[in-house]
Structure formats: C-alpha cells, structure tokens
Amino acid sequence: MAWSVWTQRNQVRLDQPNCMLSEIAQPPPIDLYKINYDGATYDSENKSGIGVVIRDSHGSAIASLSQQLPRLCQATEIEILVATRALEYATKIGITDAVLEGDSLLVVQAISAATQSLSPLGFLIDDATSFNSFFNELHYSRTKVAYNLAWHARNLSNYVVWIEFVPPPSLFFFSG
Template sequence: MEVATVDCMIDEGTRTWNAEMVNEIFAPQEAEEIKNIPLAREATEESLYWPWEHDGRFSCKSGYRFLKEDEDVLQLRDRCKEDNEDVVHAVWSCKELDGVWGMNNIWSLRNQQRFTSFSKLMAWVFQHQRNPDLFAFSIWSIWHQRNQVRTQQAYCPLNQLSQLVHDRYAEYKAFKPPPFPSRQKRRAWWKSPDQDIFKINFDGVIYAEEKCSGLGVIIRNQEGLVIASMSTRVPQQLQPIEIEALVASRALEFAREVGISEAVLEGDSLLVIKALETKDAKLAPFYLLIQDSIKLSSSFSKLSYSYSKREGNLVAHSVA
C-alpha cells in the first residue's frame, strides 16, 4: 500500500467508494469524510483550485482577505497581550474593555456568559434583544480603535470610548428614517415551458440525522401535468452545492430514460445553473459533477437552463 493511489479505493464499475477498503485503512471519522466525497461518472485528471472562491479561481480580493485574516489572528494580542487571543476576546471579553462595556447594564452578562465564537455572541444579542444597533456601534468602535492603535494613527482612549459610542448611537437614532411600509413580496411561481417542450425541475435535500442526501426530479409538460417523477437517496451527506450538481445530472439521465429530447432544466441553485450555461467553472470543486451533466446534455436535441427561486421549485423539493 506504500505506492497505492486514491483510485484503488474507487469501484470503477459503479464509480463509488470501496467502503470496506476505506474503513480498513482510515480512522472512522476520516473514513466517513472520504466516503462523503462525491465522485463523477468518469475518471478525470486532477487539478488545483482556489478553495476560497465558488468557481475555484484565485482572485486578488479573496487572496487579500485570506492574508488579512491570517495577519489578524497573529496580531490580535494588542491590548492585554494574552497568548490565547481570539476575536471574541479582542472585542468583548478582554478585561481592558470593562470600562467600555460596563457603562451600560444591558452588557452585564459579559462576566456571566461565555461564547466560543463571535457568531454565537451576535446570535445571543439578537435572540435576547439586547439592542443590536448599540451592540454594532460598540463592536465597530472597539475594533476601529484597535486598528488605529495598531497602525499608529490618532485614536480615542479606551476610557473615552464608551461616551463616543453613546454619542454616535444617539446621533444615529436622531437621523434614523422611519421604516418603509412593508410591501408584499412577489411570490415565485412555476412557469410552464413553451409548447412541445418539457420542464425538468430538480432539487436536493440533506438528511443530517440519517447521514444521506435526497434527490428529487419532476418532469411536467406545458399544461403543468406531471409526465414522470423520481425520488432517490444516496448514502452520502453531501454539501448543498454538491447535491444540486449531482441531482442535475441525475435529472437529465432520468429524462432521457423516459424518452424526452427537448426540455428546460430548472433548479434553484444559481451557481449550478450558471455553471451549466457557461461551462466556465472548470476549477470549481463541484465541476466534475457539472461535467457529467454537460456530457448528458449532448443527447438532447434541444436543452436550455432556467434558474428559479425556491418557491418556484417546491414540488421538486418535496419529491426529494
């Protein structure tokens, strides 16, 4: 096994993982992660991709963000110089910030409640209605002041920051415009295809407790009558984008099996629909699954693609 490669763990006949071999070689958690990786119908050459963009292409913007996040992790220890520093500590629980948060009683929970991430802290603020607007002003002011100190710019001392937050918040409330009257949102409905054209709707569902994914396909004619439908499950807990890419190819395969050659393929994943239309996402991690659909599309005499919001794709979602 010293010179073995990944393809030896793939059953080429079914294009699925050899579960028995994977379980024997890897630890249970690693084996589950490997078996959840979707496989394309045909073997393809390996390629490198940039994991911080949906299309797999490097961009200066995402590269800068990646480097800045890495830099911020290294430079967060600006105030109290603690070793185990994180964002929550830098803007919330640091003892140096007691004078900022302690000026208002609604933040008295700082010494009682522990949060493992900033997203959990923010969720708690919203859930318990602890003035999210004031919280946002406070967090921004603390972070901005920290950056000013770090870049050696003029900054507001911490003992004056609470008053600065209060003044800015009061100014915000004074100029805050009244809310616009609510408008009834236009619902997205399923639209019938052109005459003699069939519409193929597809969708995928994650069944986390059962560690599997559901695939649903429904084919209708111009009158909206159901011509055929398909529902199946795969024993893999895939990522949402992977499920959508996989079920798109299954939908085309199913349509050909029932004898349809002219159709519109419609789903509620804009990324998948764009990838199918442009065929320009070759570096995206899900592109191997898209490639299956592209190859299947050549068997149709007429095929177009359509994006629909979730409300217009509810039947396929229910089937899945």
Template sequence: MQQAVRSAQNQWLPPPMDVVKINFDGATSPKKKKAGIGVVVRDVNGLVLASCAKIKHEPYKAVEIESLVAATTLSLTTDLGFQRVILERDSMEVIQALRENTQPLTPTGLPLEDVRRFSQNFDELLFSHTKRDGNIVAHSLAKYALSIPDFLV
C-alpha cells in the same frame, strides 16, 4: 443545443409547446448522513409526465448534492427520451455552473462533467432559474426521498 437562463419567477410557469420542463432539487440531512433527490417532469399543461425521488446514503454537502441532482436529472431525462427540455432549479449558483464550460476543481466537478456529457443528447436544452415557490414540487420530492429506502419513479 441552446442554453439560456431565464429570470427567476415566484411560481411555476409552463414550458412552451413541445418542450418539457424539469424541476429538480436536493435535500440533505447531515444528522442522518443522507441526501435526497427530487425530480418532476411536466408538459405545457402542467401535467406530470414523470417524477422520481432517490435517496443517497452519504453525507453530501448542499452544493455537492445539487450537482449530483443535475446529473441524475439529465440521466433520467435521457432514459425517458425527451429531446426538448428546460431544466429549472431554485439555485442560481447551480444554474450558472451548468451553463459554464469550465472544469471546476471541486467535488462538484465530476457530476457537472456528467451533466455536460448528457447535455449532448438533446435537440434543445435550456437552463432556467426560479424562486423556491416555483420549485416546490421538486423540493418536496427531495425531502420525501430522505425517508425512502432507495429510488421511486
């Protein structure tokens, strides 16, 4: 397994051949006490191989939902059987946390530990940072998730 961070791009760029790129995002609605998760898996041609939107009926803070989204993303990816993966997010803070091997004493610690556990299932796992425009599909799915009853794949 190899981990790396790429520099931020303004638009979505395809992964290399035989690798899937997974963009993920979270959205919160403190007023409604809900959070949404959005994940999209694409290949070298930009073809969507899988996507999901999931609602969480709890008032997560932004940093908490972002860590939970990462764990949910890797769980889904493991279930789908992809082995060579780039995880891409528009939060550099989350990407850096995913790369570090420390155990934070924060509410995000448990989801990040789940991420580390799931990370062992891949032949290649890279972490990439993009700007919001490069993550717009996952962001839209996360916002959409705030209006669904449960989980859509």
C-alpha cells in the same frame, strides 16, 4: 403544482421559509418539457434525497423520481448530482427538448455555461453537461418545484419513479 402552492401557503401561514408563487412553477413553452430537480440533506440522519419532476407544456406532471442517497456530499454537490440524475432520467424516458430548472443559481449557471470547470466541483459539472448532447434543445432556469420530492426521499428505502408519459418503444431504454 397545486401541492406546491398549498405547501407554500402553509409555510407562509406558519411563518416558515417559503418562496414567491412565481418561483414555484410555470409551464414550459410549447414543444418543450420542464425538468425540475432539487436535492436535500438530512444531517441528523446522515442521508440525502433527490427529487425530479418532468412536466409537459400544459404543466401536467408526466414523470417523477424521488431517491434517497447516503450523505456523502455537501449541499452544492448534491444539487449538481441531482441535476445530472435529472438529465439522465429525462434522456432515458425519451425527452429531447426541455428546460432544466433547479433552485441553486450557482449550479444553474455552472451547468448552462457548458465550459470545462477548473473548480473543485468541476468533475461533477462536467458529468451534468455530458448529457447536453442528448438534447435537441435544452434551456436552463431557476425555480423550486422538486423541493418537496427531495424532502420526501428522507422516508424512502430505495427510490420511487412515476411515469405518466410513455414514449414510443424505440425511445424507451430505461434500465435500473
């Protein structure tokens, strides 16, 4: 959180694109985790990157994921792919009650609608919504927390996962 605030401060100081403090992060309600995700594309390098941060109800980061992908998709497609990856990652570490947050209003609305989409991106949206059944409670919101992790992925050779929280062994089935 502090890193995001500091980055935004520097972007304002350097007159670069930035977001309002209220868009950076708010702790999730009690008994819910917040899953923030974002994707980035690097056209000149023909790469994409994804970033996921999972925080507890105190706002503390408990897990994160940063991964580089080949540049096979457009920005909206990357956003849907990273939302799917974020939900998959959360289920693999045992999260069952959460708020999913991304910065694309279009993607947040499409995934939260949970209806079959006939749009060209419908199959990607269906992949993301297929994880809904793994959650007891899942809400949707829009913000920009994982932006820096997605851009960090530009320099990775594979992917980076960090987990502070380790659920009981019966819930832990992370592989790959």
